[in-house]
Amino acid sequence: MSEPVRSRGQIRRLGLRSAEAVVARCRDFCHVALVDWGWPAPAGATELTDEEREYAVEDVLLVVSEAVTNACLHAGGPTELVVRLVPTEPGGTGVVGDLRIEVSDPSGEVPAIRPRGAPGQPGGNGLIVIDRLTRAWGAVTTETGKSVWMDIPAPVPTPAPEARPALRGGPPTER
Secondary structure, three states: OOOOOOOOOOOEEOOOOOOHHHHHHHHHHHHHHHHHHOOOOOOOOOOHHHHHHHHHHHHHHHHHHHHHHHHHHOOOOOOOOEEEEEEEEOOOOOOOOEEEEEEEEEEOOOOOOOOOOOOOOOOHHHHHHHHHHHHHEEEEEEEEEEEEEEEOOOOOOOOOOOOOOOOOOOOOOOO
């Protein structure tokens, strides 16, 4: 494993020729990139707790899973996964940067959120999950199909609850 990248953008590409275990391969590929880059931020560089860091990584991996699964189910299978680290401004908060995930496939059909299915029935929620876990998403058609992109912001620490001011003096006295 290399040292975490702190301020420069990075791109990782995974060509996909086989559908065998493709979701797991894409998750693993993305996870390795996030670890190498120290995403969402190196430990101690921000006020993120370890739990917040783990949740942020799991959210990214869920987005990758949903996008790759959609490509498998509706678009003939993914042909490439691209993970981009978009750096923060120099002198920023110590956060490594935001992410852009791209999943390419051979279909020119642009995805759209479908109406919700029957409660308790599997399927039909992939784009809803992507929509909720990303800042923005969309698709670009190409000569060979399309690329679905998703922008994921680096997380912001959850503010600690403000301490209540102490009561001044003791309990009220009777006069």
